[in-house]
Amino acid sequence: MFFPLLYCSLWGGSVMNLGTQKHKDKYYDGIDNLDYPGCFAMTELHHGSNVQALQTTASFDPITDEFIIDTPNDGAIKWWIGNAAVHGKFATVFARLKLPTYDTKGVSDMGVHAFIVPIRDMKTHQPLLGIEIHDCGHKVGLNGVDNGALRFRSVRIPRDNLLNRFGDVSRDGKYKSSLPSANKRFAATLGELVGGRVGLAYSSVSVLKVAATIATRYSLLRQQFGPPNQPEVSILDYQSQQHKLMPMLASTYAFHFATTNLVEKYSEMKKTHDEELVADVHALSAGLKAYVTSYTAKSLSICREACGGHGYASVNRFGSLRNDHDIFQTFEGDNTVLLQQVAGDLLKQYQSKFKGGTFAVTWNYLRESMNTYLSQPNPVTARWEGEDHLRNPKFQLDAFRYRTSRLLQSVAVRLRKHSKSLGSFGAWNRCLNHLLTLAESHIESVILAKFIEAVESCPDPSSQVALKLVCDLYALDRIWNDIGTYRNVDYVAPNKAKAIHKLSEYLSFQVRNIATELVNAFDLPDHVTRAPIAMKSEAYSQYTQHVGF
Numbered sequence: 001m002f003f004p005l006l007y008c009s010l011w012g013g014s015v016m017n018l019g020t021q022k023h024k025d026k027y028y029d030g031i032d033n034l035d036y037p038g039c040f041a042m043t044e045l046h047h048g049s050n051v052q053a054l055q056t057t058a059s060f061d062p063i064t065d066e067f068i069i070d071t072p073n074d075g076a077i078k079w080w081i082g083n084a085a086v087h088g089k090f091a092t093v094f095a096r097l098k099l100p101t102y103d104t105k106g107v108s109d110m111g112v113h114a115f116i117v118p119i120r121d122m123k124t125h126q127p128l129l130g131i132e133i134h135d136c137g138h139k140v141g142l143n144g145v146d147n148g149a150l151r152f153r154s155v156r157i158p159r160d161n162l163l164n165r166f167g168d169v170s171r172d173g174k175y176k177s178s179l180p181s182a183n184k185r186f187a188a189t190l191g192e193l194v195g196g197r198v199g200l201a202y203s204s205v206s207v208l209k210v211a212a213t214i215a216t217r218y219s220l221l222r223q224q225f226g227p228p229n230q231p232e233v234s235i236l237d238y239q240s241q242q243h244k245l246m247p248m249l250a251s252t253y254a255f256h257f258a259t260t261n262l263v264e265k266y267s268e269m270k271k272t273h274d275e276e277l278v279a280d281v282h283a284l285s286a287g288l289k290a291y292v293t294s295y296t297a298k299s300l301s302i303c304r305e306a307c308g309g310h311g312y313a314s315v316n317r318f319g320s321l322r323n324d325h326d327i328f329q330t331f332e333g334d335n336t337v338l339l340q341q342v343a344g345d346l347l348k349q350y351q352s353k354f355k356g357g358t359f360a361v362t363w364n365y366l367r368e369s370m371n372t373y374l375s376q377p378n379p380v381t382a383r384w385e386g387e388d389h390l391r392n393p394k395f396q397l398d399a400f401r402y403r404t405s406r407l408l409q410s411v412a413v414r415l416r417k418h419s420k421s422l423g424s425f426g427a428w429n430r431c432l433n434h435l436l437t438l439a440e441s442h443i444e445s446v447i448l449a450k451f452i453e454a455v456e457s458c459p460d461p462s463s464q465v466a467l468k469l470v471c472d473l474y475a476l477d478r479i480w481n482d483i484g485t486y487r488n489v490d491y492v493a494p495n496k497a498k499a500i501h502k503l504s505e506y507l508s509f510q511v512r513n514i515a516t517e518l519v520n521a522f523d524l525p526d527h528v529t530r531a532p533i534a535m536k537s538e539a540y541s542q543y544t545q546h547v548g549f
C-alpha cells in the first residue's frame with residue numbers, strides 16, 4: 001500500500017503546491033480521504049528527463065473557456081504513470097500551454113504547465129471520453145503499483161483546471177504570471193519534484209539499514225572454516241567480509257544523518273519558501289537522492305553475495321529489496337541527470353563568488369576552501385601519517401573539500417576553454433564525467449560534514465566514542481576509495497596513502513567488534529527485516545521451519 005499512497009502524495013502535492021485556493025477548496029478533502037485517487041502525469045514515451053521537451057498540449061479555447069488536452073503523437077503518450085492503470089480518477093497532466101494569438105502565428109507556446117484532468121468516471125470508474133488507458137505491464141519490481149499509459153484525444157477541461165499558482169490565463173486568453181521569466185516558472189513547477197526526491201533519499205537509507213542489518217547479523221552467525229584443530233570462526237572475522245560490510249555500515253550511519261538534515265531543510269523550505277533555500281534544497285535533494293540510491297543499489301548486491309547461497313533465498317529478502325529499490329535510481333529524476341543539477345549549482349555559486357556574490361548556505365565552505373585550494377598542497381602535512389592526524393575531523397573534511405574545490409576550479413577552466421570551440425552544450429558534454437565526479441565529491445563533503453556535526457553533538461559519551469569510530473571509518477574509506485585523486489595532486493604522499501589504507505582496515509576490524517550494537521541501534525523490528533537469517537535469535541531454526549522442517 002506504501003507506494004500507491006506515495007503516488008497520491010505526488011498527485012495531491014502537485015494540486016496543493018502548483019494550484020491556488022480554488023483548487024484547495026475543490027480537491028483537498030477528496031485527496032485527503034482518498035475519494036479522489038490521482039496520479040502525476042509528467043513522463044511521456046519519448047521524454048522523461050527532458051521535461052521542457054514534453055509534447056502533450058493544452059490549447060485554450062476562448063469560445064468555450066476550456067483547455068483541450070491532446071496527445072499529438074505516440075511519443076507524447078504519458079507513460080509509467082503510477083496509479084493510472086487501475087485506481088486513478090484524476091491526473092495532474094504536464095502539458096504545453098498553447099494560447100491563441102491574433103497575429104499570423106496564430107498560437108503561442110507558453111511552455112510546460114500543470115492541469116487537473118479527470119480520467120475516470122467517479123461512479124462507473126470507466127475512462128472518460130477521449131481518454132485511453134493501458135497498463136505498462138510487468139516490471140522488474142514494484143509490481144504492487146499500477147503504472148499506466150494515457151493517451152488524450154481532444155479532452156476538454158475547464159479553464160479553472162489550470163494549476164495557476166505560477167502562471168494563469170484570463171477569460172480572454174491573456175497570460176499573466178507572478179514570476180519574471182519562463183525559466184523561473186519552469187523551476188517553480190519542477191519544485192514539486194523535490195519532495196519526492198527527499199522521500200526517496202530518506203527511504204533509500206532505510207532500505208540500506210535493512211540490508212546491512214541482515215548481512216551483518218548473518219555474517220556474525222555464520223561460521224565457516226577456522227584455524228587447525230580449533231572451532232570454526234564467524235565469517236565476519238574474515239578481513240574480506242569486514243571490508244565488504246563495515247565501510248557500508250559506516251556509510252549507512254553517514255547517510256542517516258545527512259538525509260535527516262535534508263528532511264529538516266525541506267520542512268523549513270516548505271514553511272519559508274525562501275528562494276535561496278529553494279535552490280539549495282533542490283541541489284541538495286537532487287545530489288543526495290542520486291548519491292544515496294546509487295550507493296544503496298550497489299550495496300544490495302554486495303550484501304546478497306556476502307551471505308552466500310542463503311542470501312539468494314527469496315525469504316531472506318535481498319532479491320525483492322534489490323528489485324523494488326532499483327528504480328529509485330531513475331524515477332523522480334534519473335541519477336545521472338540529477339547529479340548535473342548539483343554540478344550546475346556549484347558552478348553558479350562559483351561564478352557568483354568570482355563576481356563578488358555570496359555562496360548559498362550549503363556551499364559556503366567553498367568560499368573558505370577555494371582560498372585553501374589556491375595554495376598548493378603542503379608537502380609536510382602531505383606526509384603526516386599518525387593515527388591522531390588521520391582521525392582528526394579537520395584533516396578529513398579539509399581533504400574532502402580540497403578535492404571538491406580542485407574539481408570545481410578545474411572544470412570551470414575546462415568549460416570556459418571548450419565553450420569557445422564547442423559551444424556550451426558541447427563543452428558541458430566534453431566535461432560531463434568531470435562534472436559528475438565534482439557533484440559526487442561535493443555530496444560526500446556535505447555527508448561527512450553532517451556526520452561530524454552529529455558526532456560532536458552526541459550527548460552520550462560512550463555512544464560518541466562509537467560514532468566517532470564509525471565516522472572515521474566512513475571518512476578514511478571514502479578517501480581511500482578515491483586515493484588516486486589525492487595522490488595525483490600530491491595532497492597525500494605515498495606513505496600517507498599506505499597509512500590511510502592500513503588504518504581503514506584496522507577501523508573496519510574495530511567496527512566489527514561493535515557491529516551487533518550498531519545494527520541493533522537502527523531499531524528495526526523483526527517484521528521489518530523479515531529475513532530468517534537475520535533474526536536476533538534462533539535464526540537457523542526459523543529458517544529450517546520456513547522450509548518445513
Ligand SMILES: CCCCCCCCCCCCC/C=C/C(=O)SCCNC(=O)CCNC(=O)[C@H](O)C(C)(C)COP(=O)(O)OP(=O)(O)OC[C@H]1O[C@@H](n2cnc3c(N)ncnc32)[C@H](O)[C@@H]1OP(=O)(O)O
Binds near residue numbers: 183191196198334
Ligand atoms: C517528503 C515526503 C514526500 C512523500 C514521499 C515520496 C517518496 C518518493 C516517491 C515515490 C514514488 C515515485 C514515483 C515516480 C514519480 C516520477 O518519476 S515523477 C516524474 C519525475 N521526473 C523528473 O524528475 C524529471 C527530471 N527532469 C527535471 O527535473 C528537469 O527536466 C531538469 C533536468 C532538472 C531540467 O533540466 P533543463 O531543462 O536543462 O533545465 P535547467 O536549466 O537545468 O533548469 C532550469 C532552472 O530550473 C531550476 N530547477 C530545475 N529543477 C528544479 C527543482 N526541482 N526545484 C527548483 N529549481 C529547479 C534549475 O536550477 C534552473 O535554474 P537557473 O539555473 O536559475 O536557471
Ligand SMILES: Cc1cc2nc3c(=O)[nH]c(=O)nc-3n(C[C@H](O)[C@H](O)[C@H](O)COP(=O)(O)OP(=O)(O)OC[C@H]3O[C@@H](n4cnc5c(N)ncnc54)[C@H](O)[C@@H]3O)c2cc1C
Binds near residue numbers: 040049139147332
Ligand atoms: C516504476 C516507475 C514509476 C514511475 N512513476 C512515474 C510517475 O508516477 N509519473 C511520472 O511522470 N513518471 C513516472 N516514472 C517515469 C520516470 O520519472 C522516468 O523514467 C525518469 O524521469 C527517467 O526518464 P526516462 O525513463 O525517459 O529516461 P531518459 O531520460 O531517457 O534517460 C535514459 C538514460 O539516458 C541518460 N541521460 C538522459 N539525459 C542525459 C543527460 N542530459 N546527460 C547524461 N545522460 C543522460 C540517463 O542517465 C538515463 O540513464 C516512473 C518510472 C518507473 C519505471
